Amino acid sequence: MKVLFLAFLLVAGCAHVEPKPAEKPLGPGEILSARAAQDVLAIGSSTKADVRAALGQAVVVDFSSGYEVWVYRERPKEESTVSKTELVLLFSPSGILAKTRVR
Amino acid sequence: MLAACGAAQAADDAVVVTALRHPVSKSYDRMVAGMELFEQRRHLAPGAALRFKLLPRKRETAMEGVEVEIAANSVGIPLEVAPDRTFALERNDAALKEKAKVVPNRKAGTMTWRAEVRTPGLPPDARRLGDLRLECEVGMKAGLISDYPPSFFGWLDELLPQGPSYCHRAEPRYLFFAERPLFSVTLVDGARREVLSVDRLYAGASRDAKWKRGLRYCDCEALIDRAYFVPLGDASWPDGTLVLLEYM
Numbered sequence: 001m002k003v004l005f006l007a008f009l010l011v012a013g014c015a016h017v018e019p020k021p022a023e024k025p026l027g028p029g030e031i032l033s034a035r036a037a038q039d040v041l042a043i044g045s046s047t048k049a050d051v052r053a054a055l056g057q058a059v060v061v062d063f064s065s066g067y068e069v070w071v072y073r074e075r076p077k078e079e080s081t082v083s084k085t086e087l088v089l090l091f092s093p094s095g096i097l098a099k100t101r102v103r
Numbered sequence: 104m105l106a107a108c109g110a111a112q113a114a115d116d117a118v119v120v121t122a123l124r125h126p127v128s129k130s131y132d133r134m135v136a137g138m139e140l141f142e143q144r145r146h147l148a149p150g151a152a153l154r155f156k157l158l159p160r161k162r163e164t165a166m167e168g169v170e171v172e173i174a175a176n177s178v179g180i181p182l183e184v185a186p187d188r189t190f191a192l193e194r195n196d197a198a199l200k201e202k203a204k205v206v207p208n209r210k211a212g213t214m215t216w217r218a219e220v221r222t223p224g225l226p227p228d229a230r231r232l233g234d235l236r237l238e239c240e241v242g243m244k245a246g247l248i249s250d251y252p253p254s255f256f257g258w259l260d261e262l263l264p265q266g267p268s269y270c271h272r273a274e275p276r277y278l279f280f281a282e283r284p285l286f287s288v289t290l291v292d293g294a295r296r297e298v299l300s301v302d303r304l305y306a307g308a309s310r311d312a313k314w315k316r317g318l319r320y321c322d323c324e325a326l327i328d329r330a331y332f333v334p335l336g337d338a339s340w341p342d343g344t345l346v347l348l349e350y351m
Binding site: 059061063064065067069071084086088090098099101103 | 162284286287298299300301304305308309312314327328351
């Protein structure tokens with residue numbers, strides 16, 4: 001009986017779940033899902049301001065031609081790993097989204 | 104000598120070769136060594152020929168009317184430059200003996216050079232990986248790439264002291280240039296496809312927030328939106344792999 005009681009206490013102790021720590025805010029160029037982010041964008045009409053409002057700050061590579069490439073990467077599932085999933089956006093010199101790709 | 108031909112139609116940076124104080128020039132014997140390596144390694148691109156290509160290093164560099172010659176004390180051999188700014192080089196014993204230079208009619212720092220190896224018959228927006236492997240090896244052997252300062256992009260600096268063996272690394276940072284600004288690069292071998300990371304485009308600018316600081320030291324300065332790396336040393340991609348270029 002005593003053994004059973006101790007086992008119950010152990011199991012009950014294990015069942016206690018620590019509250020999840022608050023989600024770390026996304027850093028510059030970080031997104032949760034590249035596909036979901038791509039879905040909210042519209043080629044030919046989304047502006048840089050639209051995209052910044054929807055996805056936050058990107059890593060920007062801007063060229064003298066006026067074209068800009070914006071890069072977002074999915075936050076890695078574990079802190080120690082580097083995310084390989086990236087969303088790449090191309091803005092034409094007019095500031096309108098011209099192309100997207102997820103890799 | 105190239106004398107005064109063509110200088111008039113070119114812009115300010117175009118000057119007559121014989122009058123140039125600081126011409127952009129390359130060692131003829133190193134370029135010949137690159138040609139010899141091409142012959143030894145041509146199984147990488149059996150159907151291709153070797154040419155050398157001149158590219159603008161500055162945005163304002165005028166490429167029209169570029170002329171090139173093999174120049175030494177008693178040697179002056181003009182080379183025929185095609186409209187795509189490529190030229191072929193021939194072996195000349197006198198030029199080798201006199202340690203000749205290959206000299207275009209442009210000032211130092213205004214242009215850069217690459218080997219060009221193109222298998223005929225490919226689609227216009229495709230390159231072949233074996234061709235690029237050979238371009239890298241010849242380019243490294245011939246000493247075609249310009250100096251990068253040690254701090255530039257943090258990792259390009261390791262390239263220069265290396266010879267052609269540098270191209271056998273899985274991730275060499277040898278820059279290739281597309282004909283137009285690039286949006287993506289995809290490797291295709293039969294059913295296997297891989298879109299390269301954006302970090303392999305634009306000389307890796309997407310992973311260096313301060314990339315513009317060192318740009319003027321890179322021979323990619325005027326062509327950074329066309330620049331890309333490929334995994335040359337990754338043997339899982341055969342020489343026949345197509346490198347598909349999607350432009351902006």
